[in-house]
Amino acid sequence: MTLDQLRVFVAVAERLHVTQAAAALNMTQSAASAAIAALEASLGIRLFDRVGRSIALTEAGRLLLPEARAVLSRIGQAVRVLDDLQGLRRGQLTLHASQTIAGYWLPPLMHRFLLSWPQVRLSLVIGNTAQVARAVADGDADLGFVEGAVADPLLVKVPLAADRLALVVATGHELAGCASLSTADLAAIPWVLREHGSGTRQVFEDALAAIGVDPARLTVQMELPSNEAVRSAVEAGAGATVISSLVVERAIATGSLVALPFAFPERRFTLLRHADRHRTRAELALLELLRA
Numbered sequence: 250m251t252l253d254q255l256r257v258f259v260a261v262a263e264r265l266h267v268t269q270a271a272a273a274l275n276m277t278q279s280a281a282s283a284a285i286a287a288l289e290a291s292l293g294i295r296l297f298d299r300v301g302r303s304i305a306l307t308e309a310g311r312l313l314l315p316e317a318r319a320v321l322s323r324i325g326q327a328v329r330v331l332d333d334l335q336g337l338r339r340g341q342l343t344l345h346a347s348q349t350i351a352g353y354w355l356p357p358l359m360h361r362f363l364l365s366w367p368q369v370r371l372s373l374v375i376g377n378t379a380q381v382a383r384a385v386a387d388g389d390a391d392l393g394f395v396e397g398a399v400a401d402p403l404l405v406k407v408p409l410a411a412d413r414l415a416l417v418v419a420t421g422h423e424l425a426g427c428a429s430l431s432t433a434d435l436a437a438i439p440w441v442l443r444e445h446g447s448g449t450r451q452v453f454e455d456a457l458a459a460i461g462v463d464p465a466r467l468t469v470q471m472e473l474p475s476n477e478a479v480r481s482a483v484e485a486g487a488g489a490t491v492i493s494s495l496v497v498e499r500a501i502a503t504g505s506l507v508a509l510p511f512a513f514p515e516r517r518f519t520l521l522r523h524a525d526r527h528r529t530r531a532e533l534a535l536l537e538l539l540r541a
Contacts, residue, residue, distance in 0.1 A: 250291050252324060255317045257284040258296065262314050265304055322388035326527060340531040341370040345381040345390035347397070347448055348476050350518055353495040354410065355394060362538050369531045379446035385521045391532060393521035396493070397448025407520040409539055414452060414513040415494045417506045419486045425507040432462050439470045439488035441479050449476075452516050453491040480506075 260270035261281065271281035289296055296310035306314065328341075346355050351373060359371050376384065378397030384390040386401055393404075396412060418425055424434065435457065443450045454464040470488050473479045476496045483490045484505050491513070500506040520536065522528070 250288060252321070254284045254288040254291075255320060257281050258288055258310075259314065259317050259321060261285060261297070261304070262306055262310060262317075265306075267304070318387070318389075326388075340366075340368070340529060341372070342391050342529075342531050342535065343372050343374070343389070344392050344394065345374045345376060345384040346394035347378050347381055348375055349396055349412070349449065349493040349495060350394045351375045352476060353493070354412075354518065358539060362535055365538075366531070366534060369534075377444065377446045378448040378451065382521060385523055388523065388526070391522070391526075391529070392535070395448055395519050395521060396516055397451040399519070399521060403524050404521045405524050407522070407536065408517045409520055410518045411515050412518055413494050413515055414449065414456075414491050415497055415501075416489060416491050416509045416511040416513075417483060417497050417501065418489045418509060419484055420504055420507055421486065422489070422507070424489070424509060428510065430509055430511055432460065435462055436466050437468070439468050441471045441473065441482045441488045441490045442467075442469055443476070443479060443492075444472050444474055448516075449492060452513070456513055 257270065257274065257276075260274055261267055264270050264273070267281050267285070268278050271278045274281065285296065292309075294309045295307050296313060297304045298307055344355070344359075352375075355373070359373065363369070363371065374384070374390065378395040378399065381390065381393040381395050382399045382401055382404060385393040385404055394409075399406060416430075418438075424430070424438070427434075442453070457464050457467075471482055473482060476492060479490050479492055480496055480500060482488075484500060489509070491511075497506050497508075501508055520539065522532070
């Protein structure tokens with residue numbers, strides 16, 4: 250059993266697709282298949298059931314997956330510790346961020362970081378708040394960036410920039426231009442919202458609960474997995490949404506969306522890191538830039 254074989258196994262197990270795993274690892278499909286075959290031969294047990302063109306984890310494969318992830322996480326941690334011996338002349342940071350942060354706030358700051366530390370490799374994975382928190386807790390991300398609340402006691406939370414949500418509708422919507430919104434209006438509007446687990450959805454539902462509106466009473470016509478999909482649907486007249494002002498400020502400026510009078514509390518973008526993991530110089534340098 251080799252580390253390369255474990256990397257291939259984890260990639261295939263997470264995707265249940267050899268070709269996709271090979272592409273993610275920048276290797277050929279035949280090489281990935283050979284690595285899996287060699288790993289199964291060395292263990293003397295099948296890790297995948299092959300049914301036609303599909304594959305599925307066997308019981309042995311399901312048992313091996315968390316252990317393989319743990320081994321690769323520890324190896325990655327060792328590499329990061331050794332990278333620190335080289336100062337910031339080398340290194341790598343894997344960042345996971347929720348969509349608003351990844352799409353509108355973080356990339357320019359990553360660019361500024363790389364202007365100072367060009368030898369440090371940054372990678373960014375996008376998910377919702379719950380997915381990002383889980384990635385940091387599991388060791389798949391060095392740092393996470395979210396806009397929702399995270400309760401995991403193993404994660405350190407560092408507040409960063411401020412953000413505010415906006416309630417918007419298309420220009421031709423019947424409520425566009427209204428001076429105020431009643432709780433009855435909120436319950437009657439057709440809504441287009443992000444999925445459960447997103448920080449945006451969480452903050453919106455908390456704000457509703459604070460004024461006595463049960464989020465379960467909303468008429469949710471569509472749940473969509475990205476900010477851009479939500480914005481496009483609302484611009485087309487599908488209903489109202491609540492979304493980061495960063496996402497809709499241009500649409501409001503050009504007149505395709507109208508903000509309605511509903512005040513949301515300021516929310517914070519938050520950096521997450523695992524309390525028990527080594528803090529590399531690259532992490533500290535990025536945090537210093539973000540705080541500045």
